[in-house]
Amino acid sequence: MNKHFLSTSIALLLCLGACAQGQNTVKNKTAVKFSASIDKTNAYKHLSVLASDEYEGRETGKKGAWMAADYIKNYFKSIGLKGPVQGDYFQPIDMVTYKLTQSVFTIDGNARENDKDFVIPAANVSLQGFTFNAKEVVFAGYGLDTEGYNDYAGIDVAGKVVMIFASGNPSMKEEAAPADRAARRKAMSAKREKLQYLANHKALAVIQIDPAVDTLNEEMKVMLAGSGQLSLKSEENTARMAKVKTFPTINISTSTANDILKAAGTTVEALQQQISSTGKPATQMINIAVSGSAQKEEVKVRAENVLGFLEGSDPVLKKEILVITGHYDHIGLTVSGTDKVNNGADDDGSGTTGVLLIADAFAKAKQAGKGPKRSILFMTVVGEEKGLLGSEWYSEHPVLPLENTITNLNIDMIGRVDKEHENKQDYVYIIGSDMLSSDLNAAGINANEQYLNMNLDMKYNNRTDPNQFYYRSDHYNFAKHGIPVIFYFNGVHEDYHQPGDEVSKINFDLLARRAQLVYYTAWDLANRKTRPIVDKNEDGTPKK
Template structure:
């Protein structure tokens, strides 16, 4: 557990630490380490109330809570009513709890084509779905590009880190080809950010490219499946405001090519694919101009629907700090109705993420129970977001266009599928290591008798796969509390149990209320998330990025 610097986490944190010393181990008396004024309000969270929320939100009548459907609207109506019952104030648009998020689903239409003209010899048409795919364009229904090619390694341009695939490479007006092989020479945070699809596209646009093709690297790999139905968010002006697969401006083309097609693009080049990929694996840039030209025609169609973020507020008590906000988030959406598995086609999303929504509703209830002098200094936002399963869309839209002044958002505590299938004995605070948020996490965990652990599954890249990352990219310190590995029998192998659960349940119709749950763990998880947010809301000092932190340097300035 990280050492806590008590002067940086405020009076309430100090009281918690003093209580830990005074009352001893939490296992014997779960609430004994909490200051007395917090004990009764936090005890208002019960396993039964937690389960009731999950049971409603995961009911078949909500049809998997897909954004833009009547089932999702039922979920919106439910959480609004629950927030109202708990005295949470509306903080959405026009005095309501709602923020409209207009979603555009874009589809690649027949007639899209890619034609290769080599330096010598006849032109040849590549086969859609076998040699290449296009990401549908959410802004234009038809785009045409005729351009030369360059190979730009991983597509990373980070000269401040001593690495630049674009150094000395003329890409203006050309299509950039990049490999999706893993850039293992970089630390996790650097690699995850720089090889994220959106970053690759933004980097190519910044250097003047007109298109990006992502290349497969294994000759034996199956050709990529056609990508259909990619979703973006439109702004009030009708233009794309948020997307994971499109950047506005002069970059109309994005797609992928097979390993076999990549070899064809290297015909006549100064180096072959074997050499450049070997160099990249060794940590050396290996960019090269390619001789063929590509003629691409892409046709897209669009379907627009309105969905909603739900935003509520607990107003702070301090005359100055009440204008700053700690944001609790959980995604309200899930996958809807899909391909049947074992005779069931409704993807109920009980764990993912009805449990997260239940957590936030119960947090609202705790604040309602606090006496006036225990209310937080800063204001707290309870924010249920849409479109997480579509690419963190609702949270990205909110983080860029919040219903309160953006510069007044000080921290995000995200809740996404805590996987409460066993007693909660330890937690992994994804992202807390990047900022001063590690201190309130350590204090709150200690007060509840929980161990803080490092991520047992770093290869899952979970930090950039949930809604906290939307806030990080806007320069706001954020974290996401996940399950730890500690077990009651001392084997400390909960991640193995979770992996087995995930194989049969995650993103499947089997994630329903009849599955495996430990609602006592849900109660404790909600208490922990409340306490972290409460500590941040009461600390006079605003959360800060750690000196030299990659995300703080990239986004915090």
């Protein structure tokens, strides 16, 4: 072989390799051009409206959420996106709640006042309702059956109304409010176990002595009663609810409990002290008649996802869809404090704003004849705060085929900084990017390296994260169907789900940069030759 030819060939190969590597860091000038409108000024324009007091915290099923939906719909229409739901931008969701139409509790035939003397948790009322009558009550202390202490020793609770303390323990150590999500779940689990014990042993009903009923405000009434809880309406859910066996439960105030205990010549305080001082149960029969009944009905709730569609330019690739999401709902109003509006500027007004900014950039590109090859669905979903309901509905009733959906890029909280990054704020948490597709993960990283060079923090990018962030936003309803996802997130802060989550605390420069990252990633995904390969199963194992 000719030495000169060999040297020239090697040089050419080296050059080609270097050029190929260099292409990964060369910015696409067209993409950069149309990113210009993703800036802090436009971000403020949208978020100052969506997170204003006028929108009342955008709670699903309430006026503020409907106002937000209308704002987003009108904006999608104004920038030229199409309504993909039979020509409309709203995807109606069959969402319902259940409210109690009857709540009755009597002592010796005398009716007590609902939401003052007692509360009936709606979750413990079946669709058929309940009614019970008894001539006596079994007081069973803390309702515990543990090693060395058993409130039910020697007692058969079958067919009886049982009264217990809703919380607490025999040692009477003061119980602090659970400090975190895990502790709250544990406390709730312990309460459910006590009720389950009585249900399993065929008790007629349970009366819980609950100090929270002593000082009920409107917020506590809703929380204790559990009314207003939303769910998706479907034949499957209706059939499931009809089969659910509920256990009649009534929570009563301390004074109402004392009215019952008067028949036994004692009080709540006396019994607590007796159990605490002796370390032994004070279980006893109380000769007093009680009755209770409850009925509930289904109520339809107005809720809709808002969809804007941008058709791709390639005659073949336009059948494939990239979905970009953010949830526009938040948690609404509170009755306590001087500031009663949970504005949700960061959660998730910032993500919704990001979707609007990215939609505008792509719409401008299409109007200039530079639109993406694949189609893009911009979707702001409702009901995220109620259990990812809007995205669940879409995933079960897709407007565009899921098999043609190549990726979901989900934006949930991109306007603030958490404590871990106070000194180095140019970051964003990336979650889920490599859970199903190493190809998608590489695309997200490459887009960042090409255009922004932010810190992509992968701290929460795993299934074993105690916070379970991978499962807590709308991307998961795509991931569970095998669609690769990336979740963009700034982490929690002191104003998370508090009225302090205000527009004034948003870092708009940072919001815009994070939205640009999503945009550049979307630009690549919408224009590349092949869709991201799904090479992992839902449990993370490689696909065979």
